[in-house]
Amino acid sequence: MTSALSEDDKRQVRTIVRESGSSFYWAMRLLPKKRREAMFALYALARELDDIADQPGKPTDKLIKLEAWKKEIEALYAGTPNRPISRALLPAVQAFELDKGEFLELIVGMETDVKGPVVAPSEEELRLYCRRVAGTIGLLSLAIFGRREEEAKTFSLALANALQLTNILRDLTEDAAMGRLYLPQELLAQHDIVGGTPQAVLKHENLHVACEELAEEAEKHFQSAREALKKAGTGHLRPAIMMMAVYHEILRQLKRRGWRKLTPKLSLSSSAKAWIAFRHLLTVQP
Numbered sequence: 001m002t003s004a005l006s007e008d009d010k011r012q013v014r015t016i017v018r019e020s021g022s023s024f025y026w027a028m029r030l031l032p033k034k035r036r037e038a039m040f041a042l043y044a045l046a047r048e049l050d051d052i053a054d055q056p057g058k059p060t061d062k063l064i065k066l067e068a069w070k071k072e073i074e075a076l077y078a079g080t081p082n083r084p085i086s087r088a089l090l091p092a093v094q095a096f097e098l099d100k101g102e103f104l105e106l107i108v109g110m111e112t113d114v115k116g117p118v119v120a121p122s123e124e125e126l127r128l129y130c131r132r133v134a135g136t137i138g139l140l141s142l143a144i145f146g147r148r149e150e151e152a153k154t155f156s157l158a159l160a161n162a163l164q165l166t167n168i169l170r171d172l173t174e175d176a177a178m179g180r181l182y183l184p185q186e187l188l189a190q191h192d193i194v195g196g197t198p199q200a201v202l203k204h205e206n207l208h209v210a211c212e213e214l215a216e217e218a219e220k221h222f223q224s225a226r227e228a229l230k231k232a233g234t235g236h237l238r239p240a241i242m243m244m245a246v247y248h249e250i251l252r253q254l255k256r257r258g259w260r261k262l263t264p265k266l267s268l269s270s271s272a273k274a275w276i277a278f279r280h281l282l283t284v285q286p
Helices: 007-019 023-028 033-054 059-077 084-096 100-115 123-145 150-170 172-177 185-190 198-202 207-232 238-257 270-281
Strands: none
Touching: 007 033, 007 084, 023 033, 023 238, 033 059, 033 084, 033 100, 033 123, 059 084, 059 100, 084 123, 100 123, 123 150, 123 185, 123 238, 150 172, 150 207, 150 238, 172 198, 185 207, 207 238
8 A cells, every 4th residue: 555645745855955955955956856856855864864863862762763764664665654755755766666775775874873973984984884875875866867877876876975075074073073083094094193082183283184185085086977977978967967066166175275274164155056066067968
């Protein structure tokens, strides 16, 4: 039996996405209605899970909430979702054959933060974390866009890594306030930044060098995404290309500012994001 999707469910999802202040909202508006609503529902789920992991509360309570979402994903794939977000996802799951495993891996990624906090993971652990919290969204989005070829998947995963590393470099102080530090331990050790709390690491005299190297790693992922895009073609990928343009500009501005001064948090205005994204799209063939 299929749970009915009401207009109220749709409104709740649109409100979550719009109020997030993300450039994601405007990028997704480029899509046809059916795909747009699917992407809004996917983003609303990601926002909900991220809020569970990041907002104040006991880890045990957060893990219970995340476990409940695993059960809700099972209900979604049984055709009987119970929550507004999962009811909004049901048409997307049915129309675009979204991989249930990617949803479950996303939740596992959020559990990593709750069970942590993550502090100086190994490079391998960071790769796995990025795959779970960003790669999952990239591949689910790709299916909604209607692209399933290996070249498109390569583009999506490279872009997901680039975006996540950019987020890590932009959010250093916010993450440290939650006891988190995503800079890999091998990179820190290479620059004699060993031990200490996340706050202490952010005050280390060699922090800027480590961050510059991670920024170059993010640049490599952006370049890999661009190269994969040449092979895959741009068809149906305009929203992802908009996100790539906006986040690459954020990374460029971070590199120009450097990491000797971490506050205030660097952000682009809505008008700047829109101009960067649409200017970039003018050079992209449909």
